[in-house]
Amino acid sequence: MLLFGGFVLMSFFFNENMILAQWFLRKENPDKAEQWLLKITDYEKQLHKNQHGYYNLLIGLIETRKAPLKSEKYFKKALSLGMKMSHNTALAKLSLAGISMAKRNKREAQMYLQEATKDDKNKLLTEQIKMMKGQMAQMDKQQVVRGGYRQF
DSSP: OHHHHHHHHHHHHSOHHHHHHHHHHHTTOHHHHHHHHHTOSOHHHHSOGGGHHHHHHHHHHHHHHHOGGGGHHHHHHHHHHOOSSHHHHHHHHHHHHHHHHHTTOHHHHHHHHHHHHHHOTTOSSHHHHHHHHHHHHHHHHHHHHHHTOOOO
16 A cells, blocks of 8 residues: 555656656666657656656667667757756766767767766766777777878
8 A cells, every 4th residue: 555655646746657668778678668758748748847858868868779869869958958866967968978979079079078977976977988988099099090191
C-alpha cells in the first residue's frame, strides 16, 4: 500500500512516461525508452515547465544512438530550456562536444568540454570527459598525418 501511494505521489509530480523512459535508458534499452517518450504527444502541455529540458535531453540521448548529428538540436534546446541538476547540463554539453568533434570543429568541442567540466560538480562524468580529451588529442595527430606535410 505504501509503495502504491509513493508511486501515485511520484507520478503527480513527475510524468510516468519520462520516469519509465529514464529507467529503460539506464537498462540500455533505447527502443522501449523511445516508445514511452513517444506517448508524450505535446510535451509543452503534458509536462511541467521544469521538465521540458529533461524531455529534450532524453530525446537527444535516444537520437544519438540513431543519428548522432541530428541530436544536436535536442541538446541545445535542453540547455536553453534549463535543467536543475548540473550533471544533466554537463551530460548535454559533453554530448555537444562529441558532436562538435564529429564535425571536426575543435574550438567548439573544447568550449563544450570546459563547460561540461565546470558543470560536473559531483565528478560523475570525469572518466567520459577524460576520454573525450584523449580522443581530441588523437584528432590533432590525425590532422597532421592526413593533411600535414607532403610525403615523397
